[in-house]
Amino acid sequence: MNRKVHIVIGVFVSILIAYWIDGTFYQDPWVTLPFILPWETNYFSFSTMVYAIIGGIIGSILPDVIEPPDHYTHRGFFHSVSMMRFLLGALIVSFLIAFYETWVWSVFYVIVGYVMHLLADGTTPMGLPD
Numbered sequence: 001m002n003r004k005v006h007i008v009i010g011v012f013v014s015i016l017i018a019y020w021i022d023g024t025f026y027q028d029p030w031v032t033l034p035f036i037l038p039w040e041t042n043y044f045s046f047s048t049m050v051y052a053i054i055g056g057i058i059g060s061i062l063p064d065v066i067e068p069p070d071h072y073t074h075r076g077f078f079h080s081v082s083m084m085r086f087l088l089g090a091l092i093v094s095f096l097i098a099f100y101e102t103w104v105w106s107v108f109y110v111i112v113g114y115v116m117h118l119l120a121d122g123t124t125p126m127g128l129p130d
């Protein structure tokens with residue numbers, strides 16, 4: 001799967017999650033109703049958007065930087081199901097810490113981008129190793 005597709009998926013999902021988190025936890029749960037779009041509210045903060053976009057881009061590129069697609073090590077540990085389990089744990093931990101340390105949102109969205117990269121790779125015939 002090429003880099004552009006990974007970035008689009010990673011950033012798109014990061015923005016959706018950011019919008020949901022801002023609306024649900026920081027403002028008003030009802031803003032996350034599907035019919036209200038992010039740009040129709042003022043609930044979506046600028047810093048959140050920066051974290052989501054930059055983090056989403058870095059996270060969705062990262063797996064293929066560590067294990068380049070044209071290299072024989074591609075889809076090793078860093079593209080594996082074990083890595084995915086670790087990331088899901090890290091996602092929850094960073095989510096909880098981020099409410100106290102705002103900069104940790106950047107880490108959270110890097111993980112979101114990374115997870116989306118692995119999910120996207122997992123849909124290809126080659127799949128992910130254990």
Ligand SMILES: [Zn+2]
Nearest residue numbers: 063064079121
């Ligand atoms: Zn990959």
